[in-house]
Amino acid sequence: MIHRKTVVLFVLAAASLLMGVVSAAAQQRTVVTWFVGLGTGTNAEQIEIQNQVVEEFNASQNEIELVINIAASNETARDTLSTLIAAGTAPDIVGPVGVAGSNSFADEWLDLSPLVESAGFDLSVFPPALVDLYRQADGSLTGIPFAVYPALTYYNADLFDEAGLNYPPSEFGAPYVMPDGTEVPWNYDTVAEIAKILTVDANGNDATSPDFDPAATEQFGMNFQWARIRLIWTNLQPSSYYDAETNTVSVPDEWRQATQWYHDRLWKDRVAPNATFASSELLQPSGFASGNLAMAIVPLWYTCCLDNSVGKFNWNLAPVPASFDGEQHVAMDADTFRLTKGSKNPEAAFKVLTYLLTTAAPKLATAYGAFPALPAAQDAWVESISTRYPLDINWSVAQDSLAYSNPGPVHHESNVPNYAQAYDREFAFLSLLEGDAGANIDINAEIDTFEADLQAIVSGGS
Amino acid sequence: MSSVDANAAFPAPAKRSAHRGNLMRQQRFWGWVFLSPWIIGFILFTAVPIVVSFIFTFTNFSLNSSATLRFVGLDNWLKLFRDPVTLQALSVTLRFAVIAVPFNILVPLGMAALLNSKYLWGKRLWRPLYYLPYMVPAVSSIFIWQSFLNGQTGWLNRILRLIGVQSPPNWLQDEGWILVAFVLIGVWGVGNAMLTMLATMQGVPTELYEAAEVDGAGAWMKFSRITLPMISPVIFYNLVLTVIGLMQYFVVPYVITRGTGNPNNSAYFYNMHLYKTAFTFFDMGYGATLAWFVFLIAIVLTIILFVTSRSWVYYASGDTI
Numbered sequence: 001m002i003h004r005k006t007v008v009l010f011v012l013a014a015a016s017l018l019m020g021v022v023s024a025a026a027q028q029r030t031v032v033t034w035f036v037g038l039g040t041g042t043n044a045e046q047i048e049i050q051n052q053v054v055e056e057f058n059a060s061q062n063e064i065e066l067v068i069n070i071a072a073s074n075e076t077a078r079d080t081l082s083t084l085i086a087a088g089t090a091p092d093i094v095g096p097v098g099v100a101g102s103n104s105f106a107d108e109w110l111d112l113s114p115l116v117e118s119a120g121f122d123l124s125v126f127p128p129a130l131v132d133l134y135r136q137a138d139g140s141l142t143g144i145p146f147a148v149y150p151a152l153t154y155y156n157a158d159l160f161d162e163a164g165l166n167y168p169p170s171e172f173g174a175p176y177v178m179p180d181g182t183e184v185p186w187n188y189d190t191v192a193e194i195a196k197i198l199t200v201d202a203n204g205n206d207a208t209s210p211d212f213d214p215a216a217t218e219q220f221g222m223n224f225q226w227a228r229i230r231l232i233w234t235n236l237q238p239s240s241y242y243d244a245e246t247n248t249v250s251v252p253d254e255w256r257q258a259t260q261w262y263h264d265r266l267w268k269d270r271v272a273p274n275a276t277f278a279s280s281e282l283l284q285p286s287g288f289a290s291g292n293l294a295m296a297i298v299p300l301w302y303t304c305c306l307d308n309s310v311g312k313f314n315w316n317l318a319p320v321p322a323s324f325d326g327e328q329h330v331a332m333d334a335d336t337f338r339l340t341k342g343s344k345n346p347e348a349a350f351k352v353l354t355y356l357l358t359t360a361a362p363k364l365a366t367a368y369g370a371f372p373a374l375p376a377a378q379d380a381w382v383e384s385i386s387t388r389y390p391l392d393i394n395w396s397v398a399q400d401s402l403a404y405s406n407p408g409p410v411h412h413e414s415n416v417p418n419y420a421q422a423y424d425r426e427f428a429f430l431s432l433l434e435g436d437a438g439a440n441i442d443i444n445a446e447i448d449t450f451e452a453d454l455q456a457i458v459s460g461g462s
Numbered sequence: 463m464s465s466v467d468a469n470a471a472f473p474a475p476a477k478r479s480a481h482r483g484n485l486m487r488q489q490r491f492w493g494w495v496f497l498s499p500w501i502i503g504f505i506l507f508t509a510v511p512i513v514v515s516f517i518f519t520f521t522n523f524s525l526n527s528s529a530t531l532r533f534v535g536l537d538n539w540l541k542l543f544r545d546p547v548t549l550q551a552l553s554v555t556l557r558f559a560v561i562a563v564p565f566n567i568l569v570p571l572g573m574a575a576l577l578n579s580k581y582l583w584g585k586r587l588w589r590p591l592y593y594l595p596y597m598v599p600a601v602s603s604i605f606i607w608q609s610f611l612n613g614q615t616g617w618l619n620r621i622l623r624l625i626g627v628q629s630p631p632n633w634l635q636d637e638g639w640i641l642v643a644f645v646l647i648g649v650w651g652v653g654n655a656m657l658t659m660l661a662t663m664q665g666v667p668t669e670l671y672e673a674a675e676v677d678g679a680g681a682w683m684k685f686s687r688i689t690l691p692m693i694s695p696v697i698f699y700n701l702v703l704t705v706i707g708l709m710q711y712f713v714v715p716y717v718i719t720r721g722t723g724n725p726n727n728s729a730y731f732y733n734m735h736l737y738k739t740a741f742t743f744f745d746m747g748y749g750a751t752l753a754w755f756v757f758l759i760a761i762v763l764t765i766i767l768f769v770t771s772r773s774w775v776y777y778a779s780g781d782t783i
Contacts, residue, residue, distance in 0.1 A: 082525035082744060215614075276635050279608065280615040420743045424722075431724040436613075436635040 029065035030348040034356075035081060035091035037071025038101045039335050040368045049367040053360045057352065064348050078104055090342030092349035093356070096146060096335040096368055099133075099413035100423065106415045110339040111140035115350040125358075129405040130373050133334055137244055137409050142338065146357055147370030149299035149333040150401035151235055153318040159219065159294040163197050163206070168295070168318035170394050172328055172404065187322040188236060188261060191295065195221025195271035198294035207271055214270035221271035223278075223287045224262075225298035228423075229430040233258045234331045234412035235297055237324040241451070242416045242458065249416075249454040251447050254324055259433070259443050267439045275434040288315075297321075299333045300371050300398050303385060310389060317397045330404040331412050335370055371398060417458040425453050518750035525744040538751040548752065550727055551735035558641050558731070559708050565645050566704045567697060570656035575685065577656070578663045589660070596653025604717045607647045608634065634718060637728040644714055644729070655700045662693040691776040698775045702767055709760045712737060732756060 036042065036050060047070055054068045069091060071077035084090055085108060094105075102109065116123060123131050126145045134143035155168055166177045168186060175183040176190050184190050198221035199207040206212060207221065224232045233239070236258035241251045265272040273283055273293070288296035289306050291313045296302070297320055309315055323329045337356050343349045356364065362380055365372040372378055382395045408414065416422045429450045432438050522534050542548055576582065577589055595603065610617050613632030622630040633643040670688050679687070690697075712733040715723065721738065723730025736756065740749025 079525070079741070086525060276613045276632055279634075280612045281609065282615055418743070424738065424742065427720075428722050428724060428727075431719075431722050432726065435725045436632050437637070437725050 030063060030345050031065045031067055032093065032343075032345060032349050032352050033091040034066060034068045034093040034095075034337075034352065035071070035077075035084070036068060036095070037074055037077030038081065038094060038097040038104075040074070040096060040370075042070060042073055042077070046367045049363060053356070053363060057355055057360070060355075064352060066352055081105065085340075085342060088342070090340045092343040092345060093337050093339060093353060095337030095356075096364070096370070097338060098333060098335050099411055100419075102143075102338060103413065103415040103419040103423075105340075106419065108338075108340050108342065109142040110341050110343065110346060111142060112144065112339065112350070112353075113139075113141045115339075115346060116141065116144075118347070119350055119354070121350075121354055125376070126373055127375070127402045127405070129403055129407070130332070130334070132407040133332060133405055133411060134336065135408050143336040144353070144357055145334065145373030146336040146361065147334065147365055147368060148373045148402060148405070149301040149371060150398055150405065151231075151297060151299050151320050151331040151333075152397060152401065153320055154225075154288050154296045154298060154302065154315055155318055156288070156291065156294050157314040157316055158291075159198055159313075163294075165194055165197060167316065170316075170318060170397065172319045172400055185322060185326070186319065187326070188324070191222060191321050192261075192265060192269065192271070195265065195295065196269055197221070199269070199271040207269055212270075217270065217273075217277065218282065218292065220273050220277070220283075220287070220293045221269075222265065222295040222297070223272050223293055225287050225296040225302060227298065228412070229259075229426045229433070231331055231412040232262055232430075234329075234406065234410065235320060235323070236261060238329045238331070238406045238410040238412075240410050240414065241454070242414075247417070247458060249451055249458055251451050256444060256447055257324060259447060263433060263438070263441075263443055266434060274436070274438070275431065276436065278434070299331070301333060301369070303389070304369055306389065310391070314391055315393075316391070317394050319397055319401065328404045329406055330401045332402075332405040333413075334373070335368070373402075375399075416454075418460070421457045422454055425450065425457060515750045516754060518747050519754055521747050523746040523750075525746060534747070538748050541748060542751055542755055547730075548732075548735060551723075551730050551732040554641075554723075554728065554730055555708065555711065555732040558644065558711070559705075561641065562645050562648060562708065563701070563704055566648060566652060566655065567701055569649065570652040570659055570700070571697065573652065573656045574659035574663055575689070577660050589657075593653040593657055595650035598650065600713050601717060603650050604647065604714055607643075607650075608718055611643050611646070635725055637725050640718075640725065640729050644718075647714055655703075658696050658700065659693055662696040663689060666692040692778065694775045695777060698767070698771050702764060705763050705767065706760055709733065709756050 034054070040046065041050060050068055050070070054066050057066050058064075071080045081091075081094065082105075085105070090108065115121075121144075123144065130145040130148060131141075133145065135141055153168055157167060160167055164179055166179070169176055174186065176186045176194075177183055178193075196207040198219065199212075199217060200219040201213045202216040202218050203211070203213065207214075224235065227235075233255045237254040239252045239254050241249050241255065243250070262272070266274050273287060277283060278287065282292055283290045285308065286305055287293040288298070288302070289308060291309065306315070319328070320330055337353055339346060339349050339353060358374065361372055361374050362377045364370075365377060365381060366384060371381055378399055382399075385395065386393070406412070429446070432441065432446065519538050520533055520535060521531055522537075523531055573592055577585060577592065582588065598606075609615075611619075611633040613619055613630070613635055616633070618633070619630040631639040631642075633639050633646075666689060670692070671684055674684050674688060710733055711731050715729045715731050716734055716737070719729050721734070721742075723734060732752075733756070736749060736752040739745050739752060
């Protein structure tokens with residue numbers, strides 16, 4: 001007769017053996033961890049889709065076990081990732097993350113060039129300009145394009161109709177036709193001119209009228225919606241204020257000119273809303289979306305926030321104006337997935353990365369509201385966004401913009417030492433320009449102060 | 463002479479004493495067992511982090527850098543006294559204190575006095591109405607005030623223009639007015655202080671007022687010589703909380719200025735500087751130093767308040783702190 005204890009012991013032993021076998025089998029797969037949260041990816045719908053992608057990847061092969069680690073929120077993601085890195089348990093893959101978000105961990109990203117070469121990954125499926133966005137000054141490649149958001153000119157067609165103005169051009173290189181039929185280049189001088197006609201006060205006077213009352217403005221001509229100062233500068237003329245070789249900060253002349261240009265729009269012509277107007281009820285929920293602003297120069301992600309325009313006003317897209325040098329340059333926000341230097345399995349992680357960037361890209365891009373960098377996936381995105389905004393929008397401008405992307409070293413979010421503090425200082429400078437105190441500042445003196453402060457920051461002080 | 467052994471006649475006390483000792487030990491043991499979860503939690507999640515954060519003040523600890531953690535002595539403490547940004551943040555906080563502390567005591571006191579008035583009709587309606595803003599979540603109320611105080615379309619300036627003020631202040635964009643704007647926003651937070659003062663006022667014995675009336679005391683005399691002394695403990699309590707709250711003042715300026723402290727750093731409070739140092743720039747060593755410094759300031763101020771309270775706080779029971 002078998003004793004009960006013997007049966008229990010046998011069952012326990014069998015269970016342990018089984019678990020050992022299972023774990024041994026699982027351990028034969030290389031584990032790759034994917035951290036989400038630095039950029040988007042933390043809302044419920046996105047989590048579900050990301051989990052699906054993980055399941056599909058794991059089911060598609062037997063070598064790699066992909067494990068996803070999603071931060072509780074975007075706000076806590078930096079802390080979480082910092083802690084993981086500090087503890088020596090850095091994830092293999094981090095993303096989606098933008099350029100600025102990546103700069104917080106600039107020292108952590110792996111150079112992908114050797115992996116691209118050894119895996120034979122074909123980078124030519126992406127527009128070269130987008131690949132160059134991730135090429136650093138030392139030649140390393142720290143990312144491969146996933147999602148891009150080119151800067152565009154959003155214009156309120158109804159306000160242009162009211163003002164009797166022609167719409168901005170629908171393709172790169174085309175001129176703008178003034179009301180008298182004259183063709184002029186589509187550049188920032190033209191924008192400044194027509195913005196005056198499109199800025200109107202409560203009495204119906206536009207900004208070209210001697211009776212225009214800026215304190216009673218009810219409609220503005222233009223703005224750089226939600227832009228940081230470096231994006232504004234880069235839109236007007238791509239350049240850089242930081243020299244990595246000498247670790248020096250020097251604001252280039254073209255950026256001083258750009259600051260003066262923007263200051264004139266804010267305080268001389270009064271065609272761009274200052275901080276008081278920008279936060280007023282007139283321009284809620286945001287400048288362009290309020291319907292009281294004629295042109296916004298802002299990246300494609302702004303399509304996130306125009307739902308209330310449907311049925312309220314007609315809008316469309318145009319190329320960004322040509323920069324000060326007369327050439328077409330497009331500032332590009334961009335998200336990708338990065339590999340960390342702390343990855344214990346970079347080759348396996350790279351395989352996962354290529355899966356996310358190609359096979360899973362359409363699904364993930366839709367979940368993130370992102371415009372795919374992969375041309376083959378772009379038409380599906382256009383189809384889905386057209387359903388959301390049934391306004392006959394010229395989406396091809398977004399696709400055409402990719403060819404004019406600024407390269408990595410002059411990207412408006414390119415890294416500088418102590419990036420978070422530099423970013424903070426840039427925001428303070430823009431707040432000064434747009435705040436009431438900005439009306440009467442000495443632009444060059446303030447830029448000199450800004451330069452000195454930034455130099456202290458990049459040199460390690462604060 | 464009795465041959466009976468006195469101890470033998472009373473054997474119980476030794477046994478009872480031993481039994482009582484065992485019982486007390488057992489009770490003590492179980493007391494500690496039931497207290498232990500809190501004690502362990504306190505040690506692990508409060509005491510140890512406090513001690514560790516103090517150690518951080520002597521290191522270069524940063525979550526943002528791959529540099530090796532090393533001891534830097536008093537560098538962080540010396541930096542604190544030389545850092546113009548820190549000194550600016552301290553100065554902003556102190557300037558705000560000069561207007562906010564009297565406001566946060568006098569306004570609820572005045573409101574409590576009005577609500578306590580025997581001539582006020584509909585007290586049951588006014589009391590919750592005055593308390594209601596305190597219940598609005600902080601960030602929501604800040605957004606409401608931000609709209610209300612907007613220089614262009616805000617309702618306050620529209621009202622001021624209606625009554626003839628040609629150029630009302632641009633409350634949130636003017637260096638000279640932004641701290642005043644923050645004090646105004648604080649009006650919605652006085653509900654709790656008002657309620658505690660009102661409750662204490664209502665507890666003042668009416669005989670005191672009757673006796674004062676017999677002696678010919680007017681309203682102001684009764685208020686200043688009876689009401690104020692009798693509610694002075696609650697005033698003191700609110701004063702201590704206000705001063706400590708000031709050291710923690712963060713949400714309003716952070717939301718309104720989007721973390722910049724602008725215009726021109728006029729709203730760059732000390733706690734905002736601490737938050738950005740530790741959690742935006744990840745400089746944990748210096749951030750811990752800032753935290754300990756503000757803790758020391760709060761301790762010193764609290765001690766000063768307690769010491770000076772002996773001269774103006776009246777405890778009816780006769781107890782003093």
